[in-house]
Amino acid sequence: MKTILFITNRPPFPNTDGRRNILLQYIKQIKEIHPESQIINLTFKDKHEVVNKIPKEIHKVHMLEKPGFVEKILNILKNSVIRRKWPIQTSVFYSKKTHRTVESYIQSYKPDIVIYDMVRVAEYTVDANHVNVLNYDDLLSVRYQRQLKWLQYIPSMFGGFEKNIPPFLRKILNSRLLKYAIIQNESVLLKKYEIQVSSRFNHLLFTSPLEAQRFKEQTGHNSCIGIPMIFEKTETQKPRVFDENKMVFVGRMDIPHNVSAMLFFCKEMWLDLKKSLPALKLYIIGKSPSNEIRLLAERYPDIIITGEVADVRQEISDSALMIAPLVYGTGIKTKIIEAMAEGIPVATNSIGSEGINITHKVNIVSTDDNEEIKAEIIKLIQDKEYNASIARNAKQFIEDEFNQQRMNDRMKKILV
Incomplete structure (x- = not known):
C-alpha cells in the first residue's frame, strides 16, 4: 500500500x-x-x-x-x-x-x-x-x-x-x-x-x-x-437554452488577475457594448468580491455582483457566453476549459487561452484586439447559429483533449 x-x-x-x-x-x-x-x-x-x-x-x-x-x-x-x-x-x-x-x-x-x-x-x-x-x-x-x-x-x-x-x-x-x-x-x-x-x-x-x-x-x-483539469464526455446532453442578454465572468474576486480583468473590461469595453446591446447584463460570479469589484455595480449600468454562489455550473448554464479578458496570468485557466466543457462560448485573449490548443472562431474567441473582441461578443449574442457552433466545437474539443485516460497516464509517471 x-x-x-x-x-x-x-x-x-x-x-x-x-x-x-x-x-x-x-x-x-x-x-x-x-x-x-x-x-x-x-x-x-x-x-x-x-x-x-x-x-x-x-x-x-x-x-x-x-x-x-x-x-x-x-x-x-x-x-x-x-x-x-x-x-x-x-x-x-x-x-x-x-x-x-x-x-x-x-x-x-x-x-x-x-x-x-x-x-x-x-x-x-x-x-x-x-x-x-x-x-x-x-x-x-x-x-x-x-x-x-x-x-x-x-x-x-x-x-x-x-x-x-x-x-x-x-x-x-x-x-x-x-x-x-x-x-x-x-x-x-x-x-x-x-x-x-x-x-x-x-x-x-x-x-x-x-x-x-x-x-x-x-x-x-x-x-x-x-x-490540467479533467472533463469527461456526458452521455446525455440537453438542448442548450440561454438568456441572450446574460454574459458572465467567473472567478474568486479578491484575486488580482480577476480583479484587474474586470476593471480593464469595464473601463475599456463595457459601455461600447451597451450602446450596441442595451439589454445586455454582465454577471460577475465569485466569492470574496473586493471593494473595487463591488464599486463596478455602482459606476456602470447592468453589472451584477453575485458573490459566492452555491453552484457555479448552474449559475452560468443559461448564459449566452463567458468572457475572460485577463490582462495577465500564466498556465491553463481552469475557468475557461470548465466553460468550454459545459458548451458555453468563451471570449478571451492570448493570456486566457495560453496553453490550450484552441482555434479562434472555431471553438473559442481569442483575440488581443479590443475592437475585434467587442465585435465577436456582439456576434455571439446576435447570431444564434454562430453561438451554437462555437459552443458545440468547444465541448467536443475539451472532451477530446482533457479526458480521464490521458491525464491518468501523465499522473502515473509521478506515481511509478
Missing part, C-alpha cells in the same frame, strides 16, 4: 474554486490509479476557516501552523531582503517549528511520495527515503512579470494571499511608489528560486503541459509534467 503525503498551503477542499478543484482532482486520480493508497493531507488554513466534510479520498488531515508575526518579518528581512534567497511568498509561509512538525509526520507515516503544493511550501522538504514532487501550479515569476504592464488595474498586488502579510506591511507594499519595484523584485526572486529548488524534487508538476515543457527546456529537469 502506497502512503502519499500531500502538503498544501490551504485545504484542497471544498470545491469552491479552480485551485481547490485541481488539487482535489489530483487526489482522486491517485486513488483511482492506486485504490489502496493512503493519502494524508498536511495543510495550512486561514485563521477563521472551518475545515469539515473531508473528501473520502483523504485518509487524514493534519493542520499546520503558519509562522507568527515576528518570524515572518525576520524571514522577509533575512531571506528576502538581505540574503535575497527566498521570495516573499516563501518567507511568510516558513516556520522552523512547523518544519519540525512536518519532519515528525514524515518519520511517523514513512510515505512513499510527498507532494508539495506550490513553491511557497518548498522549504518544508525533509531528507528521507521517498519521492519528492513539487506542484508549481504555474510559474509565478512569469505572472508577476506580466503584472508590471497593468499596474493601473491592480489595486492590491497580493489578493487573497494578502492576509498572510502583516497589516502595516501591506500598506507599505501596496503603495503606488513601491508597487512596481516590489513586483519586479519578487518576480526576479521567484524566477531564481523556481529554478533553484527544482533540483530537490524528483518530479515537477504544472497545470499547463506547455509551461511544463518550457520549464524542462529552461532547467534540463528530466520530469516536468503538465496535468
Whole structure:
C-alpha cells in the first residue's frame, strides 16, 4: 500500500474554486490509479476557516501552523531582503517549528511520495527515503512579470494571499511608489528560486503541459509534467437554452488577475457594448468580491455582483457566453476549459487561452484586439447559429483533449 503525503498551503477542499478543484482532482486520480493508497493531507488554513466534510479520498488531515508575526518579518528581512534567497511568498509561509512538525509526520507515516503544493511550501522538504514532487501550479515569476504592464488595474498586488502579510506591511507594499519595484523584485526572486529548488524534487508538476515543457527546456529537469483539469464526455446532453442578454465572468474576486480583468473590461469595453446591446447584463460570479469589484455595480449600468454562489455550473448554464479578458496570468485557466466543457462560448485573449490548443472562431474567441473582441461578443449574442457552433466545437474539443485516460497516464509517471 502506497502512503502519499500531500502538503498544501490551504485545504484542497471544498470545491469552491479552480485551485481547490485541481488539487482535489489530483487526489482522486491517485486513488483511482492506486485504490489502496493512503493519502494524508498536511495543510495550512486561514485563521477563521472551518475545515469539515473531508473528501473520502483523504485518509487524514493534519493542520499546520503558519509562522507568527515576528518570524515572518525576520524571514522577509533575512531571506528576502538581505540574503535575497527566498521570495516573499516563501518567507511568510516558513516556520522552523512547523518544519519540525512536518519532519515528525514524515518519520511517523514513512510515505512513499510527498507532494508539495506550490513553491511557497518548498522549504518544508525533509531528507528521507521517498519521492519528492513539487506542484508549481504555474510559474509565478512569469505572472508577476506580466503584472508590471497593468499596474493601473491592480489595486492590491497580493489578493487573497494578502492576509498572510502583516497589516502595516501591506500598506507599505501596496503603495503606488513601491508597487512596481516590489513586483519586479519578487518576480526576479521567484524566477531564481523556481529554478533553484527544482533540483530537490524528483518530479515537477504544472497545470499547463506547455509551461511544463518550457520549464524542462529552461532547467534540463528530466520530469516536468503538465496535468490540467479533467472533463469527461456526458452521455446525455440537453438542448442548450440561454438568456441572450446574460454574459458572465467567473472567478474568486479578491484575486488580482480577476480583479484587474474586470476593471480593464469595464473601463475599456463595457459601455461600447451597451450602446450596441442595451439589454445586455454582465454577471460577475465569485466569492470574496473586493471593494473595487463591488464599486463596478455602482459606476456602470447592468453589472451584477453575485458573490459566492452555491453552484457555479448552474449559475452560468443559461448564459449566452463567458468572457475572460485577463490582462495577465500564466498556465491553463481552469475557468475557461470548465466553460468550454459545459458548451458555453468563451471570449478571451492570448493570456486566457495560453496553453490550450484552441482555434479562434472555431471553438473559442481569442483575440488581443479590443475592437475585434467587442465585435465577436456582439456576434455571439446576435447570431444564434454562430453561438451554437462555437459552443458545440468547444465541448467536443475539451472532451477530446482533457479526458480521464490521458491525464491518468501523465499522473502515473509521478506515481511509478
